[in-house]
Amino acid sequence: MKIAVLSGKGGTGKTTVTANLAVNLPGCIAVDTDVEEPNLHIFLSPEINIQEGVETEYPVVDAEKCILCGRCGDFCRYNAIIPAKNQVLVFKESCHDCGGCKVVCPSGAIEYKKREIGRISTGSSGSGIPVKYGELNVGEMSGVKIIGQMKNSVEDEELVIIDSPPGTSCATVAAVENVDYALVVSEPTPFGVSDMKMVVEMLRNLEIPFGVVVNKAGLGDKEIYEYCEVEGIQILEEIPYNRKIAELYARGVLFSEKIQGYNKRFLDLYRKITEFEGRKDSDR
Numbered sequence: 121m122k123i124a125v126l127s128g129k130g131g132t133g134k135t136t137v138t139a140n141l142a143v144n145l146p147g148c149i150a151v152d153t154d155v156e157e158p159n160l161h162i163f164l165s166p167e168i169n170i171q172e173g174v175e176t177e178y179p180v181v182d183a184e185k186c187i188l189c190g191r192c193g194d195f196c197r198y199n200a201i202i203p204a205k206n207q208v209l210v211f212k213e214s215c216h217d218c219g220g221c222k223v224v225c226p227s228g229a230i231e232y233k234k235r236e237i238g239r240i241s242t243g244s245s246g247s248g249i250p251v252k253y254g255e256l257n258v259g260e261m262s263g264v265k266i267i268g269q270m271k272n273s274v275e276d277e278e279l280v281i282i283d284s285p286p287g288t289s290c291a292t293v294a295a296v297e298n299v300d301y302a303l304v305v306s307e308p309t310p311f312g313v314s315d316m317k318m319v320v321e322m323l324r325n326l327e328i329p330f331g332v333v334v335n336k337a338g339l340g341d342k343e344i345y346e347y348c349e350v351e352g353i354q355i356l357e358e359i360p361y362n363r364k365i366a367e368l369y370a371r372g373v374l375f376s377e378k379i380q381g382y383n384k385r386f387l388d389l390y391r392k393i394t395e396f397e398g399r400k401d402s403d404r
């Protein structure tokens with residue numbers, strides 16, 4: 121089973137929920153796909169034993185062959201290749217490596233070159249949980265390739281918990297695509313609810329079942345509860361706004377390992393998710 125943990129915005133406690141869930145599920149693999157700002161490893165402290173570079177390709181134009189027809193520029197939806205008056209300009213950081221410009225070029229002027237855009241680290245936490253996290257190099261526009269490579273590497277694993285990038289970007293879609301279930305972590309504040317609504321819309325468009333974890337419960341107002349009730353969204357767990365939890369978080373310590381009762385609450389959270397899976401199977 122693949123479970124993605126995501127949020128409408130950063131700082132809602134998404135990674136805390138991912139890490140606390142992972143340490144309470146024997147046999148799972150924890151994957152941090154928030155490649156622009158990975159921090160799951162701060163909580164799980166894995167000893168890294170494999171580090172691999174992730175490469176992408178970008179077009180290089182042979183000026184001798186190019187007839188400046190403009191077709192590559194018309195095709196590219198990312199403005200990564202732009203035919204100018206006397207030459208074709210390539211912005212390699214914007215290229216999404218789709219291969220299309222070479223296909224449409226009528227004079228065989230385009231070849232591709234490889235370059236590294238980031239890396240994937242793999243290791244094992246102190247409690248024996250396999251951990252993977254990706255890092256996008258500074259200045260790069262898209263971590264989708266790194267996310268895809270990480271997800272492919274755990275494709276056959278039984279239980280994978282994926283810490284997704286926040287928001288509804290291409291990277292978030294890449295992280296949550298084809299998962300079995302999504303956990304949306306949100307704060308009970310007007311900003312939290314507003315950003316969460318976009319995530320809910322994205323998950324519904326992708327037809328991914330989901331439930332909500334309210335983090336910092338008691339901090340804001342009741343809007344999140346009213347919204348979830350109206351929309352028929354299940355709230356699976358509430359983590360209170362609590363000084364002790366905040367202190368442990370600030371020190372990179374998992375609160376479910378320090379505060380009594382939370383191991384069981386995270387196991388219950390997983391049980392609720394699997395109950396959903398059971399219902400889905402019986403509907404087939």
Ligand code: SF4
Pocket residue numbers: 178179195196197198199200201214215216217218219220221222
């Ligand atoms: S490979 Fe695709 S994204 Fe990159 S420049 Fe060519 S058309 Fe644009």
Ligand code: SF4
Pocket residue numbers: 181185186187188189190191192193203208224225226227228229230
């Ligand atoms: S499609 Fe090929 S020939 Fe046309 S402008 Fe682009 S590189 Fe040049």
